[in-house]
Structures are given as C-alpha cells and as structure tokens.
Amino acid sequence: MQFRPILLIAGAAxxxxxxxxxxxxxxxxxxxxxxxxxxxxxxxxxxxxxxxxGKGDGAAAAALNPxxxxxxxxxxxxxxxxxxxxxxxxQGGAAVGKxxxxxxxxxxxDKPEVVAGLVKIIRGFAK
Ligand code: HEC
Numbered sequence: 633m634q635f636r637p638i639l640l641i642a643g644a645a646x647x648x649x650x651x652x653x654x655x656x657x658x659x660x661x662x663x664x665x666x667x668x669x670x671x672x673x674x675x676x677x678x679x680x681x682x683x684x685x686g687k688g689d690g691a692a693a694a695a696l697n698p699x700x701x702x703x704x705x706x707x708x709x710x711x712x713x714x715x716x717x718x719x720x721x722x723q724g725g726a727a728v729g730k731x732x733x734x735x736x737x738x739x740x741x742d743k744p745e746v747v748a749g750l751v752k753i754i755r756g757f758a759k
Contacts, residue, residue: 666756670749673740678750681734686757696733703757717751 675684681696683689686703693699701708720728724736740747 666752667745667749669743670746670753673737673746674750674753686754696731698731700734703754706758709755709758714751714755717754718747721747721750 674682679690680692681688681690682700682703683693688700688702690700703709716728720730720734722737722741724732725734726732727736737747740750
C-alpha cells in the first residue's frame, strides 16, 4: 500500500517528460501572442468589413451582400477548417465559390505566418 503513491508520482513524472518531448516545443495556441503584422492587417483592412469584434458589422458591411458572417458563431467555426480560412484569405472569396467582394490578399501568399495570425484572430472571436 505504501508504495502506491510513490509509483503514481513516478508515473506522472514519466508521462510529463514524455508529453514534453513529444510536444515539439509548441505552446497552447490561445496563449501565444498574435503576429503583429496580422493584427495590424486585421484592424486596418479586414475590420472595415468584418468589424473589430468580428461580427461582420464593419463600416463597409452595410453595402455588402452577402454580408460577412459573425465570427463569434461557434457553430460556424466548427464547419470550417484552417485550410479553408487560409485559402479564402489569400485567394479571395471567388476562389472558394463565395462572394467576390471578399478580396484576395496576394501580398500574403509568401507570408504564411501573417495568414496564420489572421486565422488565429478569426478563431479567437469565438472564444
Ligand atoms: C470589402 C470587404 C471585405 C474585406 C476588406 C475583407 N473581407 Fe473577408 N469577407 C467579406 C465578405 C462579403 C465575405 C462573405 C463571403 C460570402 O459569404 O460569400 C467574407 C468572407 C471571409 C471569410 C470566410 C468566412 C466564411 O463565410 O466562410 C474569411 C475567413 C474572411 N472573409 C477573412 C478576411 C480577412 C482575414 C480579411 C483581411 C485580410 C478580410 N476578410 C477582408 C468581405 C471582406
């Protein structure tokens, strides 16, 4: 009986070491800061249509049809992959069969870290 707590602790420590070595140093996504260029891009460009709170209520949204959707909608978030978000951000709405009013951002094609930051911002609205 007396050995058991010690074995448990040893087991937990071993699992911790394993998790650490398998983690590849990646931190939990929510805790890492967003790429500053992505933040600047979202606030300066995307928010015009998507709104600073991601609800699709930016100043230019009134003129859009269909309107940008509400990024705080968790049900919608589950229906789209990061790959899809990446594609529409870089190639624009028309490339994925959506509104051509969602502009392409060809300048981001060779900046995957900025696109990843934008995807993270979008995901973050539903948290
Ligand atoms: C001129 C207005 C406008 C700007 C600027 C804009 N978008 Fe959009 N975006 C739209 C519209 C409209 C849609 C909806 C397209 C549809 O549903 O057919 C959309 C859709 C999207 C979607 C797909 C969501 C879905 O409905 O599946 C993503 C992701 C997105 N935008 C990201 C961005 C990002 C990131 C930026 C900035 C780099 C940006 N948008 C800039 C208008 C805009």
